[in-house]
Amino acid sequence: MRVVVHDVVGVRDARVAIDAEPALPPPSDAAVAAVRSHLTDCASGRPGHVWVGLDAPVGLNAGLMQAAGVATPGSSSVWREFIDGYRFDDADQLRDWARAESGGEPKRACDVAAKAPFAPTNLRLYRQTHAALALLLR
Secondary structure: OOEEEEEOOEEEEOOOOOOOOOOOOOOOHHHHHHHHHHHHHHHOOOOOOOEEEEOOOOOOOHHHHHHOOOOOOOOOOHHHHHHHOOOOOOHHHHHHHHHHHHOOOOOOHHHHHOOOOOOOOOOOOHHHHHHHHHHHOO
16 A cells, blocks of 8 residues: 655655455554554644555445444545444455455445445456555544
């Protein structure tokens, strides 16, 4: 996973050591702490907003969100509810649950609209999805 921070000075590439390639181990607590620390440092003392690009899915298909027990998809609180109640300890738990609930790998509406080749729970993406949801956003 690569985190790019945009601010009024320009673009700074954090290139943090959180990678979701299947052959690599899960990100360490130290790597996650480094990302959080970097983002906090970027935002400290700056007026307005700091924009952060995260190259990983940060949501699931609407049906999976409902299966997770959150508010009706489309409501303003659904994503925050999902993150606050995120219950998967590792990426494999997320993928196994999603496949059991959906019978496959359903894409989000934005994936369909963008003609994305993979759903967030696809074999190539599910580790990135879990890292973004569980490790960075909570």
